[in-house]
Amino acid sequence: MKKLMKKLPCEDCILIPVCRNRKFDIIFIGAPYGSPNLEKALEELAEGDLLKSEGVIVAEHRFKHTLSPEFGVLRKVREARYGDTILVFYKKQ
Numbered sequence: 001m002k003k004l005m006k007k008l009p010c011e012d013c014i015l016i017p018v019c020r021n022r023k024f025d026i027i028f029i030g031a032p033y034g035s036p037n038l039e040k041a042l043e044e045l046a047e048g049d050l051l052k053s054e055g056v057i058v059a060e061h062r063f064k065h066t067l068s069p070e071f072g073v074l075r076k077v078r079e080a081r082y083g084d085t086i087l088v089f090y091k092k093q
């Protein structure tokens with residue numbers, strides 16, 4: 001994975017690890033501030049099966065950026081601001 005990440009320009013790709021037969025309680029996700037890749041990754045996570053039914057996705061972004069309250073089956077359940085950083089918590093609904 002590290003070799004692959006070095007070869008790909010980060011602003012042009014979304015890397016979501018594929019773990020066979022594994023689901024996660026918590027998924028942390030972020031993108032460079034101002035990048036549209038955060039929304040794309042949230043859409044892919046909403047369509048995928050990496051999150052457990054009671055799990056949560058924590059998306060980090062800059063306070064000047066706004067994320068949709070919904071991405072497919074994911075719904076925003078909480079938002080917290082820490083300085084210039086916003087954490088948005090999504091759960092499956």
